[in-house]
Amino acid sequence: MLASGQIKTLKIDGRDVSAHENQTILEVARENGIKIPTLCFLEGLSVRGSCRLCLVAIKGSPRLEPACTTRCREGMEVETDNPELHQFRKRILELIFAERNHVCSVCVSNGHCELQALGAEFGLTHVEVAYQFPNMPLDLSHDRFVVDHNRCILCARCIRVCDEIEGAHTWDMMGRGKDARIISDMNEPWGESESCTSCGKCVQVCPTGALFEKGKSVAEMAKQRQFLPYLTIMRGGKR
Amino acid sequence: MSKTITINNVTRIEGHAKITLHLDDQGMVQDAQFHVTQFRGFEKLCEGRPFYEMPSLMARICGICPVSHLLASAKACDDLMAVAIPKTAIKLRKILNMAQIMQSHALSFFHLSAPDLLLGMDGDPASRNIFGLMKDHAQLVQDGIQLRKIGQEIIALLGGKRIHPSWVVPGGVNKPLSEEHRDQILASLGECRPIIHRTLEIYKSIQANFKEEIQTFANFPSLFLGLVSPGGNLEFYDGNIRVADAARNTIADQIDTLDFNDYLEESVEKFSYLKSPYYKAFGYPDGIYRVGPLARLNIIDRCGTPQADEEWAEFQGLQRGAVLSSFYFHYARLIEVLFCAEMMERLLQSKDILDPHVRAYAKPNSFEGIGVCEAPRGTLMHHYRINKNGKIEWANLVIATGHNNLAMNRGVLQTARHFVKGEKIEEGMLNRVEAVIRAFDPCLSCSTHAVGQMPLNIELLSASGTLLDSVKR
Amino acid sequence: MNVPEFFQKRIDAENAEEAQFEHQVHVCIAAGCASSGSNDIAEILEKTCEERGEDHPCRIKRVGCMGLCSRGPLVAHHQNGKEPAMYHSVTPDLAKEIARKLDGNPPKKNRLDPQMPFFARQKRVVLENAGLIDPENINHYFARGGYQSLNYVLEELSPEETVREVVTSGLRGRGGGGYPTGLKWSTVAKAGQGGQKYVVCNADEGDPGAFMDRVVLESDPHRILEGMQIAGHAVGANKGYIYIRGEYPLAIKHLTTAIRQARRATMLGHSVCGTTFDFDIELRIGAGAFVCGEETALIASIEGNRGTPRPRPPYPAEYGLWGKPTLINNVETYANIPAIFREGGEWFANIGTETSKGTKVFALAGEIENGGIIEVPMGISIKEIVNDMGGGVRNGGTCKAVQTGGPSGGCIPAQHFDSPVDYESLKKLGSIMGSGGMIIIDQKSSMVEVARFFMEFCMSESCGKCIPCRAGTAQLHQLLDDLLEGRATTRTLPLLEELCEVVRRTSLCGLGQSAPNPVLSTLRFFREEYEALAPAPDGKATDKVTV
Amino acid sequence: MKTSAGLIIGIGNPLRGDDGFGYLAAESLAKKLKNTPVKVVATHQLLPEHLDLMRKVAWVVFIDASAAGEAGKLTITTPRALFESPLAFSHSLDVTHMMAWCKSLYRVCPKTLLLSTGIADDRVGMPFSPGVRRALTKAVSLVVKLINVGNPSVEAYIDNLSRD
Incomplete structure (x- = not known):
């Protein structure tokens, strides 16, 4: 039995919607067919709130809040899109594209990339900010998979799926700011990792072509993510 | 006092270049240099990338003949994996390559060279262009447009995209050919036969007008190099290297493409980013060789298709021994287009062409791989070294235009000596110097890639340097 | 408050200990003075005092900060019933002289006037013990x-x-x-x-x-x-x-x-x-x-x-x-x-202002005459802090602005120095109270350079978790760099302003949200310095102006 | 939608700011004109191959950006074939050349309309300027309207325009 206080009613984009006490704005929006762009969020993993694409405006709040981490409150009025939010999201995408060497045309994930799709969705025809062209390495040491840091957007999905679902915690992050980089074990070559179970979950959840299967050629790396909801269900919803 | 004449921006060739002619005190041409002023550095930027990314990366070298780089690169990758790729994949790759050669040759002949050939070298520059051409030779121009379109359509039907197809992958191709597409291609190939025959007739009818050019357009003895099939037939994709001399004697045959480094060496000229390879055994400069349509037709025993062989017999009779004048590049191109049309049809009619098994999978099994194929402009070689994980550690590309570099320079000098008299620069002379270059149809943007080697000395040779009298247009 | 017996015993013991000494010489051994050699000075003082013999017992007390850090090592001579004598920039020679002349005429050299505004205008609550007790002796703390x-x-x-x-x-x-x-x-x-x-x-x-x-x-x-x-x-x-x-x-x-x-x-x-x-x-x-x-x-x-x-x-x-x-x-x-x-x-x-109670400790740094630590009641004006207590700009320069609040703060130009120092007033001026850093900027400095300095700090300190801060600060830094290195285009300034807004509004934490503040506040008051570095909108490059 | 077989060619490079006008207009028209006898082509530059398309239609609308004119101001012209050019085959084929080619080669040339806008900035990597962005929307609806009129037909419209 749910106490009446546990159901919240709120407005998203002018529509009246209802939510359970612990539901986030993103969950409720998606339930109601309202699209909010995300990149670091992936259903089945813990939320991180780092890509900032799901920022929404809440009436009465001066700050923009990430829809993925903000819980619904009674009487809340949420706006998921407006010209300002659109422009912010576009600029954020631009910052990602300029940050590392995202060259779609030769990328294994060309056509299957969440970043690329968002770029197209937001009409990002060019990047105005300066390309940084960092000298990023590529780790081919693993028998089956490759990590190409040039295409990594540091969403940490790989870190989360490895820690929370597979339980290996092979991936982590080192360095800070623009030098931040995902690492396997204690910054050893992936192929020498003792904790890696080669399950490949990290590869499948990666939104871009940063993690991919060896031997795949350009545009051939379509990611399979169906396993995540099943695993979550089988665990009784616990992460 | 010596004088330098500079011809900038050679028009109607792909890419950008500059020619410098050095006159001596008597106003005679003392030296001629063909500069390539672009720089791309692809070999450096592919270091550190996984090898299976190479075909798509290398296809980006050039928007004009991406297919050639794609194939040479894919072959080098097959070599790194040390696999034998499915027979159907080989056939499909061959068709792709020939479609590319067809449309490239069409562009070279119909659009770039036809004004010179049909309107004359001394024609008024105002009308010596495609409009002038259209006035009197509308059919020819229409044919050119049509042929190019067919070539591009075949590429699009096979590879999915006209430019930079991602269909060719290490180990084969990533999608088999559908029956529908096969039939479409066969239909359009049917269209191009009459076009080619018409064009050959026109070409042969005007050839006699160019005796002087034939004499002087890089008409000198040299070696010729290219791929031939094991049986000595014309071959663009597979096969081994054959080198023939000016008398059409085969001096090296069936060189395994993997050993090509043992036969060739590269010199670097300080005036150009272009590499200049030569045949090692003969040394420099005696080892100068030519590649491309002319060379290919000089080294083979036969084309291997009936109609092309008929034309080839005629071609062979042009000069005793090898056909030496680079002017005949034009003729050779038309014969090759004919061969391509015939050969594509033959391959498409083979019964296993629709076989769904078109890709082999393997990890890297070899640390060094070489891929060689014939690009429209000549033999193209991709040579990679990888580490045990398949990461490219080193790459070297030997490009058709590079092979021809020394020969082109010699050709420019020869032509300039003949046509440049005194200090007066005449339009006709400039046209002929340019036309020599165009005969080779150099593709300059892809051949300029010598990272870390001698820089181009622009000051010494630029228009603002010493003793200069430059001509620009 | 009655003093419980336990505490009274401790206090009495410490007082008895102290009473044995006629002289107490305090030497600051906090990091500021330590970096200019105060530990050696303390040793020299101890040794010299020992040489004086037992007649006039003297205790050398290694204490915390006395405030005027820019002129360390600082030494203070406390004598029963007398106003302490303070010395700055104490050299080994001066230390010996101080120790030798404890009873006679103290040296005049490097004497500090305890009535100088730097000390006299302070109100010490947080720092009530600083400079007076040995931080490694709990008994000193009990005694206070x-x-x-x-x-x-x-x-x-x-x-x-x-x-x-x-x-x-x-x-x-x-x-x-x-x-x-x-x-x-x-x-x-x-x-x-x-x-x-x-x-x-x-x-x-x-x-x-x-x-x-x-x-x-x-x-x-x-x-x-x-x-x-x-x-x-x-x-x-x-x-x-x-x-x-x-x-x-x-x-x-x-x-x-x-x-x-x-x-x-x-x-x-x-x-x-x-x-x-x-x-x-x-x-x-x-x-x-x-x-x-x-x-x-x-x-x-x-x-x-x-x-x-x-x-x-x-x-x-x-x-x-x-x-x-x-x-x-x-x-x-x-x-x-x-x-x-x-x-x-x-x-x-009762201390401070209506909305900002109590005192605040500030660290004065940059081009200021009296650099160091002060504690003042809230509501004091910036002018009093900078000009009176701080003694104005070092070497007689003029003050252009003061930067408060660190990388999250902003620059307050000299014309607003009458403003009181409290949370609301500083915010109104586009800065923040922050933790209390105050950097004095003189006329010679370029405000764009100041902004770049702080942006570089934010860029290298960004944790890298959220994109606007990680990549945005790097882009902002580059744009500022473009301005200063003559690479600016007509788009540089508009883009700078837009990206500031993106980073401010979309970053995850306070570091990112406030990272553009040094740019925004300098743009607000010193926009002409930015415009002088960017080509005019009509496309003609203006001459680089030295500011 | 009633219309005769026609061709729309949008020319431009979307990576070069306002220069992408024609290309993007064509892309959006292609979506709107699906299932009509109108063929829409978005291209970086005019190529000889486009002649093969031109010769088969009754009318063609070129959409392009123009270096001349006020940014965002749409201009409709009926260009005339230009038979003279010293460098006909190069990367700078324009509408007038195309018309001349088509006439010379195939003895026919469709009725031709050129819809162009003045631009503010065509440097690589620049965004669309606001005026041209508005012009893009306007141009697309203008072309759709033009095709939708049916009677008078597009050809009649072009004829009418040529007389002025």
Whole structure:
């Protein structure tokens, strides 16, 4: 039995919607067919709130809040899109594209990339900010998979799926700011990792072509993510 | 006092270049240099990338003949994996390559060279262009447009995209050919036969007008190099290297493409980013060789298709021994287009062409791989070294235009000596110097890639340097 | 407040000890003076005094900061009943002379006037013991009334009354935000319904030019332990963490000593002051990430994770260390607590202004004559601080602006120096109180360069978690660099302003949200300096103007 | 939608700011004109191959950006074939050349309309300027309207325009 206080009613984009006490704005929006762009969020993993694409405006709040981490409150009025939010999201995408060497045309994930799709969705025809062209390495040491840091957007999905679902915690992050980089074990070559179970979950959840299967050629790396909801269900919803 | 004449921006060739002619005190041409002023550095930027990314990366070298780089690169990758790729994949790759050669040759002949050939070298520059051409030779121009379109359509039907197809992958191709597409291609190939025959007739009818050019357009003895099939037939994709001399004697045959480094060496000229390879055994400069349509037709025993062989017999009779004048590049191109049309049809009619098994999978099994194929402009070689994980550690590309570099320079000098008299620069002379270059149809943007080697000395040779009298247009 | 017997015994013992010495020479051994050789000076003083013999006993006291850090080493000669004589820039020779002439005519050389505004205008609450006690001697702290507030609170006040007293004082967080401390305490007190809670002291001071917390920790470490324990009593926590940056070795040493001494004196640990109150404190040493000053990142770091912030809410007051309600205050905030309970919340509320109560410690740095640490009542004007106390710009230059609040703050131009220093006024000027760093900028400096300096700091200190801060600060830095290096285009300035807005509005934590502030505030007051570096909108490049 | 078989060619490089006008207009028209006898081509430059398309239709609308004119101001012209050019085959084929080619080669040339806008900035990597962005929307609806009129037909419209 749910106490009446546990159901919240709120407005998203002018529509009246209802939510359970612990539901986030993103969950409720998606339930109601309202699209909010995300990149670091992936259903089945813990939320991180780092890509900032799901920022929404809440009436009465001066700050923009990430829809993925903000819980619904009674009487809340949420706006998921407006010209300002659109422009912010576009600029954020631009910052990602300029940050590392995202060259779609030769990328294994060309056509299957969440970043690329968002770029197209937001009409990002060019990047105005300066390309940084960092000298990023590529780790081919693993028998089956490759990590190409040039295409990594540091969403940490790989870190989360490895820690929370597979339980290996092979991936982590080192360095800070623009030098931040995902690492396997204690910054050893992936192929020498003792904790890696080669399950490949990290590869499948990666939104871009940063993690991919060896031997795949350009545009051939379509990611399979169906396993995540099943695993979550089988665990009784616990992460 | 010596004088330098500079011809900038050679028009109607792909890419950008500059020619410098050095006159001596008597106003005679003392030296001629063909500069390539672009720089791309692809070999450096592919270091550190996984090898299976190479075909798509290398296809980006050039928007004009991406297919050639794609194939040479894919072959080098097959070599790194040390696999034998499915027979159907080989056939499909061959068709792709020939479609590319067809449309490239069409562009070279119909659009770039036809004004010179049909309107004359001394024609008024105002009308010596495609409009002038259209006035009197509308059919020819229409044919050119049509042929190019067919070539591009075949590429699009096979590879999915006209430019930079991602269909060719290490180990084969990533999608088999559908029956529908096969039939479409066969239909359009049917269209191009009459076009080619018409064009050959026109070409042969005007050839006699160019005796002087034939004499002087890089008409000198040299070696010729290219791929031939094991049986000595014309071959663009597979096969081994054959080198023939000016008398059409085969001096090296069936060189395994993997050993090509043992036969060739590269010199670097300080005036150009272009590499200049030569045949090692003969040394420099005696080892100068030519590649491309002319060379290919000089080294083979036969084309291997009936109609092309008929034309080839005629071609062979042009000069005793090898056909030496680079002017005949034009003729050779038309014969090759004919061969391509015939050969594509033959391959498409083979019964296993629709076989769904078109890709082999393997990890890297070899640390060094070489891929060689014939690009429209000549033999193209991709040579990679990888580490045990398949990461490219080193790459070297030997490009058709590079092979021809020394020969082109010699050709420019020869032509300039003949046509440049005194200090007066005449339009006709400039046209002929340019036309020599165009005969080779150099593709300059892809051949300029010598990272870390001698820089181009622009000051010494630029228009603002010493003793200069430059001509620009 | 009656002094309990235990404390009186300690105080009497220390007073008796001190009475043996006719002279006391205080030498500052805090990091500022130590870096100019004050430890050697202390040794020289000791040796020279020994040579004087037993007739006129003298004690050399290694004390904390006396304030005028830019002119160290500082030495103060205290003699019964006399005004202390202070010396700056003490050389070994001068030290010997001071020691030799303790009884006679003290040397005139490098004497400081104790009545100079730098000292006279101060109001010392947080720094009441700094420069007077040996930070490694708990008895000195006892002698100055130390731990009596803790004892009083534990004996006399319920947690609710304790919180109420803090509310009465009107104290606001000294770490930068100015959040009402009493409110924070009551939130944590009400959270968690009797379960495990934590008290955390944020000593991860990282703003360029700020060193107030270091001075407090080095000079009077017991003060923090006392303040934290009072907070522990108020909110119902029995465990405290001091998160201190690894760059402060002396503060770490003094804190370690203090914790050990306090435990031994039953001022910390089991049965604190003989009551039923248990409270222990652990040190956590940060590895030099600025972002760990952000409270959620700090929590992550204490837990042993990568120090990156997470979205709030939930706030640490509800969901903090290991998911438990956690009170996080800054060093200076805790340092105010013992005084508030000794003198009463009302007393504290009478200092300062209507909305900003009490005093504030500032670190004066940059092109200022008297650089160092001062403590002033809130509401004092910037002019008084910079021109009077600080003595104006070094070497007679003119002051252009003062930067407050570190990389999250802004630049206040000289024409606004009449503005009072309080949370609201500074905010109105586009800056913030911040933790108390004040960098004085003279006319010779380019404000664009100042902005670039802070942007570079934010860029290299960004944790890298959220994209706007990680990539945006790098882009902003590059745009500023483009301006300064003559690479600017007509788009540089508009893009700079737009990206500032993106980073400010979309970053995850305070570091990112405030990173554009130095740019925005300099753009607000010194826009012409930016425009001089960018080509005019008509496309013609203007000459580079030297500013 | 009633219309005769026609051709729309949008020319431009979307990576070069306002220069992408024609290309993007064609892309959006292609979506709108699906299932009509109108063929829409978006291209970086005019190529000889486009002649093969031109010769088969009754009318063609070129959409392009123009260096001349006020940014965002739409201009409709009926260009005339230009038979003279010293460098006909190069990367700078324009509408007038195309018309001349088509006439010379195939003895026919469709009725031709050129819809162009003045531009503000065509440097690589620059965003669309606001005026041209508005012009893009306007141009697309203008072309759709033009095709939708049916009677008078597009050809009649062009004829009408040529007389002025």
